[in-house]
Amino acid sequence: MSENLHSDSLVERYHHLTMRKLLVLVVSVIGVIIVVGLFSVSAYDNISLMEAYRIIWDHIMGVEYEPRTTEWWADRFIWNTVMPRIVAAIVAGASLAAAGALMQALMNNPLADPYSTGISSGACFGAIVALVLGLTITSTSGQSGMIVNAFVGAMIPVGVVILISKRMPLSPAALILVGTALSYFFSSMVTYLLVITDADTLQNAYIWQVGTLDTIVWSSIPMMVVVTAVGSAFVMLLTRQLNVLSLGDANAKTLGLDVEKFRVVCLIVMAIMTASIVCFTGTIGFLGLVAPHLVRILVGSDNKFVVPISMAVGSFILVLADYIAMTISDVPVGVVMSIIGSPIFFLLILWQKKGYGTVY
Amino acid sequence: MRSISIRSKESEQSAILLGDDPEINVDIDGLSFSYKGADSDKNVLSDISLNIHGAQLVSILGPNGVGKSTFIHCLNKILDPTGGCVRINGTNVQDVSIKDLAKVMGYVPYTSTDNFPLSVTDTVLMGRHPHSKWGSLDDDLRIVHEMLQLIGIEDLAERNFNELSAGQHQKVMLARGLAQEPRILFLDEPTSNLDVRFQLEITRMLKRLSRQKNMLVIMISHDINIAAKYSDNIIMLHGGGIYALGKPQDVITPDNIRHVYEVGADVIMDRGRPHLILIDDDDTDYDDDHEYYVVEKVAVG
Numbered sequence: 001m002s003e004n005l006h007s008d009s010l011v012e013r014y015h016h017l018t019m020r021k022l023l024v025l026v027v028s029v030i031g032v033i034i035v036v037g038l039f040s041v042s043a044y045d046n047i048s049l050m051e052a053y054r055i056i057w058d059h060i061m062g063v064e065y066e067p068r069t070t071e072w073w074a075d076r077f078i079w080n081t082v083m084p085r086i087v088a089a090i091v092a093g094a095s096l097a098a099a100g101a102l103m104q105a106l107m108n109n110p111l112a113d114p115y116s117t118g119i120s121s122g123a124c125f126g127a128i129v130a131l132v133l134g135l136t137i138t139s140t141s142g143q144s145g146m147i148v149n150a151f152v153g154a155m156i157p158v159g160v161v162i163l164i165s166k167r168m169p170l171s172p173a174a175l176i177l178v179g180t181a182l183s184y185f186f187s188s189m190v191t192y193l194l195v196i197t198d199a200d201t202l203q204n205a206y207i208w209q210v211g212t213l214d215t216i217v218w219s220s221i222p223m224m225v226v227v228t229a230v231g232s233a234f235v236m237l238l239t240r241q242l243n244v245l246s247l248g249d250a251n252a253k254t255l256g257l258d259v260e261k262f263r264v265v266c267l268i269v270m271a272i273m274t275a276s277i278v279c280f281t282g283t284i285g286f287l288g289l290v291a292p293h294l295v296r297i298l299v300g301s302d303n304k305f306v307v308p309i310s311m312a313v314g315s316f317i318l319v320l321a322d323y324i325a326m327t328i329s330d331v332p333v334g335v336v337m338s339i340i341g342s343p344i345f346f347l348l349i350l351w352q353k354k355g356y357g358t359v360y
Numbered sequence: 361m362r363s364i365s366i367r368s369k370e371s372e373q374s375a376i377l378l379g380d381d382p383e384i385n386v387d388i389d390g391l392s393f394s395y396k397g398a399d400s401d402k403n404v405l406s407d408i409s410l411n412i413h414g415a416q417l418v419s420i421l422g423p424n425g426v427g428k429s430t431f432i433h434c435l436n437k438i439l440d441p442t443g444g445c446v447r448i449n450g451t452n453v454q455d456v457s458i459k460d461l462a463k464v465m466g467y468v469p470y471t472s473t474d475n476f477p478l479s480v481t482d483t484v485l486m487g488r489h490p491h492s493k494w495g496s497l498d499d500d501l502r503i504v505h506e507m508l509q510l511i512g513i514e515d516l517a518e519r520n521f522n523e524l525s526a527g528q529h530q531k532v533m534l535a536r537g538l539a540q541e542p543r544i545l546f547l548d549e550p551t552s553n554l555d556v557r558f559q560l561e562i563t564r565m566l567k568r569l570s571r572q573k574n575m576l577v578i579m580i581s582h583d584i585n586i587a588a589k590y591s592d593n594i595i596m597l598h599g600g601g602i603y604a605l606g607k608p609q610d611v612i613t614p615d616n617i618r619h620v621y622e623v624g625a626d627v628i629m630d631r632g633r634p635h636l637i638l639i640d641d642d643d644t645d646y647d648d649d650h651e652y653y654v655v656e657k658v659a660v661g
Contacts, residue, residue, distance in 0.1 A: 010505045010517060011498050014481060017518075108475050243482070244489050248473040250438045255540070256462030256490040300520070301476035 097314025100288030118157030126153020154275035211284030211334035390444030422597035466542030487539030
């Protein structure tokens with residue numbers, strides 16, 4: 001009897017801890033909502049924060065305003081200038097964070113991020129070939145040609161990694177090293193192309209490399225949303241397997257996980273998720289590496305929580321960074337995020353080393 | 361009947377993977393393994409054939425690098441043997457999916473990675489992975505609790521895995537292996553980091569569980585005396601094959617120890633079990649000046 005009581009209390013305690021973890025998720029979502037309001041107010045000065053929320057809500061509900069009233073203008077400004085980038089920031093933040101958490105778990109390596117297999121440099125190469133040489137896969141110039149190029153470029157390194165791992169089993173460390181080798185190759189090609197180009201193209205190319213949400217338009221959104229929704233649902237379904245993988249390959253195998261096959265499938269999903277973001281926004285760094293770590297410091301390493309909470313935290317960080325980037329103008333969001341995020345991350349590591357949390 | 365024998369070639373049984381079958385019969389037939397690479401023609405294990413029958417505690421002994429872990433990894437499909445096969449109650453292990461195998465076979469490794477450490481509860485819960493389905497969490501947690509109690513580490517339930525000592529790690533991994541509720545449990549040096557009390561307790565418990573849960577427990581050990589004290593049977597590996605196998609008193613002999621480990625040894629019998637006393641053949645005289653070499657407590661203040 002008393003044994004039963006004890007074991008019930010372990011079950012209860014376990015669920016209680018779960019609730020505490022979900023609190024971080026709720027706080028992040030509230031953070032996103034607050035920044036969305038601030039963003040909207042910055043788009044059209046003559047409205048208050050509450051009015052901004054009402055206008056957004058009305059738009060979603062399909063309410064139409066009398067043309068040329070304050071609300072009508074506010075609605076147009078919000079919906080056409082800031083809303084695409086807000087949605088892009090939320091989706092990209094969630095996607096990159098989920099991909100980062102997935103990659104770290106897959107590679108069993110805290111230094112892995114969505115770009116560890118060379119996705120960013122491949123995408124960069126594709127985009128810059130379009131920018132500098134005007135060569136595109138779709139043979140259309142301009143934005144759309146560049147997007148397709150970047151997407152295809154991003155998939156090349158992953159394709160190579162997967163082809164190799166089909167022929168011989170690669171350890172996570174070997175996968176990352178192959179990715180690093182490919183990264184260097186593409187980076188040197190990119191550097192060469194940038195050296196031979198003119199100043200204007202160079203600036204565009206550089207901003208693309210750092211990552212920006214300035215160029216996002218509504219037509220970019222559907223693909224990002226669909227791929228992120230499907231991809232992250234897939235990752236969520238696999239969180240238990242990811243936990244098992246954290247015990248190491250041999251252990252995971254003896255717990256019934258076909259490690260090699262699982263890793264290849266996940267790499268493909270991760271690559272598509274990342275490529276579908278990167279091709280629109282450029283290579284936004286930092287987030288995919290740091291968001292999952294922030295979350296681990298706060299809630300521990302159980303991927304059931306790390307993945308969804310990282311997505312919320314990733315959205316919050318990116319949308320906040322973009323808000324700051326836009327209000328101080330002309331600074332790419334990637335730069336803002338690293339300038340503000342790095343010290344915070346640094347402090348959190350020191351903070352938890354003092355014993356407030358013991359994830360690492 | 362608990363037995364172990366050099367495998368006779370004729371046995372071919374109907375194909376069932378344990379299930380409710382109370383019998384456990386592991387048939388190892390001509391098992392060979394070599395690592396790919398420079399010495400690819402040199403087998404780590406060559407042509408090992410044996411039969412293990414019945415729920416029992418079997419210890420695998422042998423010097424470093426003899427292939428004890430490799431042998432176990434070939435049995436539980438972490439490695440694919442380069443020759444021969446392993447059958448459990450007649451079913452070839454290679455024909456069984458990793459997932460189905462995990463329902464029957466557990467493995468407690470020598471080392472564990474903790475790059476992303478979970479709580480002890482979550483780590484042990486992982487042992488339920490092969491069995492768990494939607495809505496089974498609470499039942500799985502109860503099994504986790506039972507195993508934590510069994511190993512005596514309930515107090516660690518909410519601690520993070522990376523905060524624990526090496527010995528505590530070992531106990532958690534053991535609890536995880538047991539939570540898997542396997543019919544065959546492999547352990548790689550399960551007591552290497554434990555103090556003497558727990559070396560005895562854990563090994564005794566493994567033997568008890570082999571009876572209670574009708575489970576075949578196969579463990580690698582470097583502690584010959586612990587193995588001799590509790591094992592039903594011992595497999596001694598040497599030179600890529602089986603050097604000796606059978607009851608502890610038949611395997612743990614001065615001759616075998618000298619040949620396999622290249623050290624001198626006396627064996628005395630203690631409560632019907634062999635007990636090994638190592639003899640150092642090196643008789644260098646270090647001129648033990650006990651007055652000179654001192655470690656002593658110093659009174660403070």
